[in-house]
Amino acid sequence: MHLKNIALFLLIVVIILFSMFVGRVLHLIELRYPVAKRTESNDENAPLRNFPHSHFAVNLGDSPEHLFWFVQITDIHISMFHDPDRVNHLKEFCDVTIDAIKPEVVLASGDLADGKAADHMGSNQYIEEWRAYKQVLEETKVVEKTIWLDIRGNHDNFNVPGVSSGRSFFHQFSVQGGKHTRSYMQTISKGYEKYTFIAVDACLEPGPRRPFNFIGNINKDQFALLSSFEKESRESNGTIWFGHYPTSCIISPKPGIRNLMHSGTAYLCGHLHTLGGMVPNMYTIQHSGLLELELGDWKDNRMFRVAAFDHGLFSFVDVIHGQWPVILVTNPKHALFSLPNKEPLNLITSSSHIRILVFSPQTIQNVRVRFNNEGNWVDCQNIEGPLYVTMWDPSSFSSGVHNIHVYAEEITGNFRETVQPFSLDGTRLSFQLLPRIALMTHAQHVFHGFFISFVVVSALPFILIRILHILVKGNKFLKPTFSNNFLGNSLRRLWVLATINRLCVPLVLYPLYLTIGPWFIGEVIEGHIGASFAWGTVVDWTVLPTSFTYFYGTIQLFWFHIPFVLILSYCVDAQFQTICEQRNKPNGGARCGSFHMRHVACGIHLLIQTVFAYYFWLAYGTLAFVLGFMRTWSVLMAIYLWRSSTKLCWADFAEARLICGKYDKVNQIQNGETLHAM
Numbered sequence: 001m002h003l004k005n006i007a008l009f010l011l012i013v014v015i016i017l018f019s020m021f022v023g024r025v026l027h028l029i030e031l032r033y034p035v036a037k038r039t040e041s042n043d044e045n046a047p048l049r050n051f052p053h054s055h056f057a058v059n060l061g062d063s064p065e066h067l068f069w070f071v072q073i074t075d076i077h078i079s080m081f082h083d084p085d086r087v088n089h090l091k092e093f094c095d096v097t098i099d100a101i102k103p104e105v106v107l108a109s110g111d112l113a114d115g116k117a118a119d120h121m122g123s124n125q126y127i128e129e130w131r132a133y134k135q136v137l138e139e140t141k142v143v144e145k146t147i148w149l150d151i152r153g154n155h156d157n158f159n160v161p162g163v164s165s166g167r168s169f170f171h172q173f174s175v176q177g178g179k180h181t182r183s184y185m186q187t188i189s190k191g192y193e194k195y196t197f198i199a200v201d202a203c204l205e206p207g208p209r210r211p212f213n214f215i216g217n218i219n220k221d222q223f224a225l226l227s228s229f230e231k232e233s234r235e236s237n238g239t240i241w242f243g244h245y246p247t248s249c250i251i252s253p254k255p256g257i258r259n260l261m262h263s264g265t266a267y268l269c270g271h272l273h274t275l276g277g278m279v280p281n282m283y284t285i286q287h288s289g290l291l292e293l294e295l296g297d298w299k300d301n302r303m304f305r306v307a308a309f310d311h312g313l314f315s316f317v318d319v320i321h322g323q324w325p326v327i328l329v330t331n332p333k334h335a336l337f338s339l340p341n342k343e344p345l346n347l348i349t350s351s352s353h354i355r356i357l358v359f360s361p362q363t364i365q366n367v368r369v370r371f372n373n374e375g376n377w378v379d380c381q382n383i384e385g386p387l388y389v390t391m392w393d394p395s396s397f398s399s400g401v402h403n404i405h406v407y408a409e410e411i412t413g414n415f416r417e418t419v420q421p422f423s424l425d426g427t428r429l430s431f432q433l434l435p436r437i438a439l440m441t442h443a444q445h446v447f448h449g450f451f452i453s454f455v456v457v458s459a460l461p462f463i464l465i466r467i468l469h470i471l472v473k474g475n476k477f478l479k480p481t482f483s484n485n486f487l488g489n490s491l492r493r494l495w496v497l498a499t500i501n502r503l504c505v506p507l508v509l510y511p512l513y514l515t516i517g518p519w520f521i522g523e524v525i526e527g528h529i530g531a532s533f534a535w536g537t538v539v540d541w542t543v544l545p546t547s548f549t550y551f552y553g554t555i556q557l558f559w560f561h562i563p564f565v566l567i568l569s570y571c572v573d574a575q576f577q578t579i580c581e582q583r584n585k586p587n588g589g590a591r592c593g594s595f596h597m598r599h600v601a602c603g604i605h606l607l608i609q610t611v612f613a614y615y616f617w618l619a620y621g622t623l624a625f626v627l628g629f630m631r632t633w634s635v636l637m638a639i640y641l642w643r644s645s646t647k648l649c650w651a652d653f654a655e656a657r658l659i660c661g662k663y664d665k666v667n668q669i670q671n672g673e674t675l676h677a678m
Contacts, residue, residue, distance in 0.1 A: 110153025522624025
């Protein structure tokens with residue numbers, strides 16, 4: 001069997017495995033819109049059977065009844081070291097914005113405090129940040145204006161031994177922390193209607209220092225509590241779940257947090273910060289029919305959300321702080337977010353009025369609408385509070401997707417215009433790909449898959465080469481030839497490296513060790529010694545299934561180990577070639593350019609890894625640095641291997657000469673040999 005056939009076989013295997021992975025991801029993010037089930041009367045205008053709104057008026061007209069709106073804010077990150085305007089703008093939000101919108105409820109969905117040190121590496125709970133948070137709420141008297149529902153985020157849980165610890169400042173300074181230790185439910189009555197808000201606390205218990213609390217966890221007891229909340233909420237007219245972590249970043253018992261929320265309208269979250277601006281509109285609909293809506297952060301983007309139930313129809317708009325007026329169209333509903341099994345969408349087709357909520361601290365002097373950017377603007381009438389309406393004929397828009405344009409102008413002349421697509425025949429719009437990947441996959445499975453893949457990529461080539469080398473020596477496999485290109489030269493260098501036991505064995509054992517051994521031992525929580533493994537973190541005899549460790553290990557292999565293997569293989573091969581040249585030309589010297597290239601590259605790479613080890617010391621302290629088997633000890637291992645590569649002699653390459661010896665460049669020139677294609 002020729003090496004070329006082996007390479008082709010491995011390539012086919014890789015393609016098949018990659019195709020399976022892509023197929024699995026596509027299955028996870030596939031949009032499956034549930035089909036609405038109507039009443040036995042089969043009346044198109046009848047409300048859905050599983051929708052508890054039978055008391056609503058049949059006509060969606062100009063009445064201000066059956067209207068409920070609220071606000072969400074997330075990832076505030078009050079910091080005692082950075083950006084004091086976060087606090088100043090939060091005061092404006094609690095004062096000016098809340099006064100203008102007058103929401104029934106405000107959801108503050110985690111990361112209320114920043115909890116990061118001035119160097120951005122260390123993490124802790126700083127009482128000054130929590131005092132600032134509480135002071136803002138008290139000075140603006142926001143809790144007297146609305147119901148403030150706050151919940152913890154991972155930053156609010158940095159370095160916290162437990163909910164009863166004196167370091168759990170959330171439970172001392174937040175609005176709800178003194179009433180509820182973890183998840184809770186609040187039902188609000190308005191008229192004859194009830195709206196339920198279920199807060200999901202997925203913070204780790206105990207709470208380690210960063211970065212190993214990026215993934216949340218819900219244990220069996222908390223899951224049972226949330227299950228009881230779900231059952232109680234079924235009689236409400238609308239149920240909103242909210243929390244800090246997206247469901248993709250929550251580990252939970254079966255049947256899973258997404259299935260648990262299936263009867264709700266939407267799950268509102270934060271945490272991902274729009275992935276650094278790459279995904280500013282992170283929305284999707286889960287397979288259970290639940291809308292999942294991640295909100296951009298307050299920290300850098302100053303975002304907040306206004307949402308409303310209007311006759312059972314759920315609508316929302318995400319807004320940048322300070323941009324007025326805020327426009328929220330509740331009828332016709334946005335086509336992307338229709339929930340046919342949870343909303344009485346038939347009310348839209350039989351409605352008599354367009355319904356719009358317009359908020360501003362200034363007087364609104366003009367609200368106008370038109371459709372598909374055609375025809376004349378039609379003025380809207382203010383009914384009560386922020387509600388503006390105008391009559392329309394839904395039958396004119398009975399098929400396809402249309403756009404409603406809304407223009408709102410303040411008395412000062414400041415204005416804003418928005419466009420919203422809608423559909424009356426069930427035509428669906430598609431959610432974008434990146435939000436679906438971010439919200440519909442499971443981070444723990446993705447991170448684990450990447451980690452195992454990189455472990456295999458790091459170790460398997462050496463194992464295969466050693467097996468092939470044994471077969472070649474036993475004349476059971478053709479001696480390989482290597483093409484004179486990047487791939488061929490790289491494979492030859494890896495082969496040479498794989499034949500030297502004292503270099504190859506540590507390079508194979510290191511990625512395998514990362515799968516089973518502790519990565520570091522140190523103060524996972526201040527005053528609490530623990531150990532971190534690939535599968536989780538152990539502290540105070542508690543196993544925290546963080547899962548983010550898999551991502552951390554993937555970065556270590558991708559950024560350090562694999563590049564180091566390639567650099568070291570180049571160094572070893574250069575040493576091999578130098579020794580061959582010296583034997584063929586006794587008076588010849590080492591190649592200065594090659595010497596500098598290999599050693600400078602290796603030195604720079606080790607310096608970068610040393611900086612990462614230093615950052616790890618800032619995060620977890622001296623003990624974790626000294627017993628940092630993944631970070632610190634990898635530098636020591638790399639220095640040893642690098643040093644050993646410079647001391648290799650002719651005898652060390654005895655095995656390599658059996659396969660690659662005659663292909664060194666000097667012998668190629670002397671013997672006039674040519675390199676064959678692989």
